[in-house]
Amino acid sequence: MLSRGSSPRRTNRFAATGIAGVAAVTLLAACSSSGGSSSSGGGTASAPASSGATSASPTGTPVLAGGNCSSSAAHITFWAWVPGMNRAVNEFNSTHTDACVTLQDPGAGTGEYVPLNNALKAGTGAPDVAEVEFDLLPSYEIQKYLVDLVPYGANKYKSLFAPWAWSQVSQGNAVYAMPSDFGPMGFYYNQQTLAKYKITPPATWDEFAADAVKLHSQNPKAYLINFPANDPQWLMDMMAQAGAWPFQYTGGANLTINWAGPAQQKFAAYWQKLLDEHAVSAIADLSPQESTELDTGTLGGAIYSAWAPSYFAPNVKHSVGQWRAAALPQWTAGGKVGTDWGGSTYPVFSQSKHPAQAAEFSEWLTATDQSWSIVKTPPSSLFPTYLPTLQSSSFKALTYPISGTSQPNQVFSAGALSIPLTTWPPFMTQVLTQGATTFGAVVNGKQTLMRAFTAFQQQETAYAKSQGFNVTT
Amino acid sequence: MSETALRPAARVVTRPSTPRKRRRRSAYARRQGRAGLAFVTPFMIIFTLIMIAPLGYAVYQSLYTTKLIGGTSFSGFANYSAVLQSGDFWGGVIRVIIFGGIQIPVMLAIAFFFATIFDLGVARWGPLFRAIYFIPFAVPIVVSSVMWGFLLDPAYGPFNHLMNAVGFHNFNWLSGNLMIPSIIIIAIWEWTGYNCIILYTALKSVPRDVIEAAILDDTPLWRIIVRIKLPMVRPAIIMLVFINTIGAMQLFIEPTILNNYQAGVVTNTWTPVIDIYSTAISNGQYQLGAAMAVVLAVIVVAISVASLGFRGRRRGQQ
Incomplete structure (x- = not known):
């Protein structure tokens, strides 16, 4: 199935993908390339581009679809890393004569963002349309790299999308991208493991804490879930559900940063208590270790998102068919608050020479049954923000081998409509990298989560001020 | 072009500094000089384009600051002042110096040991083993780091089972205390074969008659190795150091990859290059990153000059 995931890739962004980018900077210090421990490798794949490749591409990136455009059609360059996207592009090209899209995949996450940022900064070489995750959209908006899609009719699609997704792509009266997929979160658990410890999916976070203690007391080697303190995105998404979202930003120079407020500290204290009691494990999430421990029953479950069944499936060997989805535990009994982890949008860039046709493609890709009938299926397996697909009974009834006959999309679809609105600071890459380091100290027990939150408040405030923002708490 | 004609000309070309000699140069020598220039020019053009110009541009960039709100402005040495006062940056520099200070001597000792065995010809299938030891060098560092990440994984890595079997429970190769030793092991695995080949080649160039003379004098083997061969390959060893x-100072890939196996150990300032990467790429502070890169380059150049100076002094003594 898919190895999709906006967020999963995010965690690895710091890793393998950084190598090509750093080469430019380290050139300075690089007198040797042959000796020592750190010559740069990696880089982009070197498959030759097919004949129709445009010049607007990272060097050597293969063309996955398009490339045989007629001269009368507007040539649209499109970057995305979702596997199987070429099927949708071919469908678009065969049904449209005014525009012809060429798809390239420069790599997931940073693999795309680094060449994209370079091209945008250079003022030339950027694609017309590219995949950009929700949390990074404000980073492109603030630098005026995006085309407002309202003149191209974007607003008429508003009612077709989950409210959270539409709020993410709009700022003021402008719409800066079309939303595609997202990841409503839930409690994803192994039915047999939980049954063994006589635990049913908890309805509230209080019950969740009690269950975590209960499970660990029965088996000191096992845990209900892993608490991935090193993953700021997971943390922030959970903070959104707890009503403790730490940022407010709606464009311009004013920015609210609040990691040290009462709601945030209460959230931190909840998890720190479980860490102190060793009721949750603390390892890197979406890591080989986590996958193995989930598969072998060391971990009973995970707070995962809608893409998790697909993301996790390739690593499952022993527990096929045992996985179930349940709604997120609630902070208030009887509540129905969800949250989102990851997801992508398709903005049009201001460098585009054909913004009308680029917008037409982005709208077709995200807001038509025709497109969703393709991208919801493997290997793309996108979880739709597009309501007609999200709410269709056939989508909710999908089954996955690791989940047996259960229908996890029933749970995730329900959670999709109750996501608290969030706004991202326009420098999320910095937040994620610094957060991984600051919260990573919690994993080692060198720091409590409360103190890490306070430290992060200071670090983020200092960074935002150095970038010229007026910061309030 | 006879050899006798070429020799004096070459000498003139390499010593063009005194005007007296330059005046005396023959037409032939001038032609030779022009030919030399023509040979050097393509390299110098490329060198200027891909090394000198970006270096100059980085220095230029490091004097500016770009803010998301407010744009770009000249900031003088503010970026340098920030780097020099950054505890994280210098912490990273000290970390890679410790890393290199252990990894390089251990690796060179192992490499010299194997190079000597190959050189003596006492091992059977020497060429085969030389090739085998060289293989890790041919594996891309990203790939070998991923491989070692699985080998050292705290949950199910075979090295962990090994430690468990000999009585060390809850042993974590990738924990905060053992991350540097683990990366040293990885780096030694990656680079010993390469260093071994260089040393083997150097040992091969030790004149046979010197060794034969020592053998005729009944010099013990270990003395031949330590007192004769080792001093004679000293230039190669200094070059490898x-x-x-330089490589150790730029440690980046191994800790970056291992970060995916163990949360919370490798920070975003763990080595100077990781620090530069997160500053420039993740934080978008390219100019500050450029200033850090210039400072790191100065440190590397200082170490290089010091090691060349050491080499020069050694020569002078002999």
Whole structure:
């Protein structure tokens, strides 16, 4: 199935993908390339581009679809890393004569963002349309790299999308991208493991804490879930559900940063208590270790998102068919608050020479049954923000081998409509990298989560001020 | 072009500094000089384009600051002042110096040991083993880091089972205390074969008659190795120390990959290059990153000059 995931890739962004980018900077210090421990490798794949490749591409990136455009059609360059996207592009090209899209995949996450940022900064070489995750959209908006899609009719699609997704792509009266997929979160658990410890999916976070203690007391080697303190995105998404979202930003120079407020500290204290009691494990999430421990029953479950069944499936060997989805535990009994982890949008860039046709493609890709009938299926397996697909009974009834006959999309679809609105600071890459380091100290027990939150408040405030923002708490 | 004609000309070309000699140069020598220039020019053009110009541009960039709100402005040495006062940056520098200070001597000792065995010809299938030891060098560092990440994984890595079997429970190769030793092991695995080949080649160039004379004098083997061969390959060893030091200062890939196996150990300032990467790429502070890169370059150049100076002094003594 898919190895999709906006967020999963995010965690690895710091890793393998950084190598090509750093080469430019380290050139300075690089007198040797042959000796020592750190010559740069990696880089982009070197498959030759097919004949129709445009010049607007990272060097050597293969063309996955398009490339045989007629001269009368507007040539649209499109970057995305979702596997199987070429099927949708071919469908678009065969049904449209005014525009012809060429798809390239420069790599997931940073693999795309680094060449994209370079091209945008250079003022030339950027694609017309590219995949950009929700949390990074404000980073492109603030630098005026995006085309407002309202003149191209974007607003008429508003009612077709989950409210959270539409709020993410709009700022003021402008719409800066079309939303595609997202990841409503839930409690994803192994039915047999939980049954063994006589635990049913908890309805509230209080019950969740009690269950975590209960499970660990029965088996000191096992845990209900892993608490991935090193993953700021997971943390922030959970903070959104707890009503403790730490940022407010709606464009311009004013920015609210609040990691040290009462709601945030209460959230931190909840998890720190479980860490102190060793009721949750603390390892890197979406890591080989986590996958193995989930598969072998060391971990009973995970707070995962809608893409998790697909993301996790390739690593499952022993527990096929045992996985179930349940709604997120609630902070208030009887509540129905969800949250989102990851997801992508398709903005049009201001460098585009054909913004009308680029917008037409982005709208077709995200807001038509025709497109969703393709991208919801493997290997793309996108979880739709597009309501007609999200709410269709056939989508909710999908089954996955690791989940047996259960229908996890029933749970995730329900959670999709109750996501608290969030706004991202326009420098999320910095937040994620610094957060991984600051919260990573919690994993080692060198720091409590409360103190890490306070430290992060200071670090983020200092960074935002150095970038010229007026910061309030 | 006879050899006798070429020799004096070459000498003139390499010593063009005194005007007296330059005046005396023959037409032939001038032609030779022009030919030399023509040979050097393509390299110098490329060198200027891909090394000198970006270096100059980085220095230029490091004097500016770009803010998301407010744009770009000249900031003088503010970026340098920030780097020099950054505890994280210098912490990273000290970390890679410790890393290199252990990794390089251990690796060179192992490499010299194997190079000597190959050189003596006492091992059977020497060429085969030389090739085998060289293989890790041919594996891309990203790939070998991923491989070692699985080998050292705290949950199910075979090295962990090994430690468990000999009585060390809850042993974590990738924990905060053992991350540097683990990366040293990885780096030694990656680079010993390469260093071994260089040393083997150097040992091969030790004149046979010197060794034969020592053998006729009944010199013990270990003395031949330590007192004769080792001093004679000293230039190669100094070159390897030099190259490996530069590499160690740029440690990046191994800790970056291992970060995916163990949360919370490798920070975003763990080594100077990781620090530069997160500053420039993740934080978008390219100019500050450029200033850090210039400072790191100065440190590397200082170490290089020091090691070349050491080499020069050695020569002078002999």
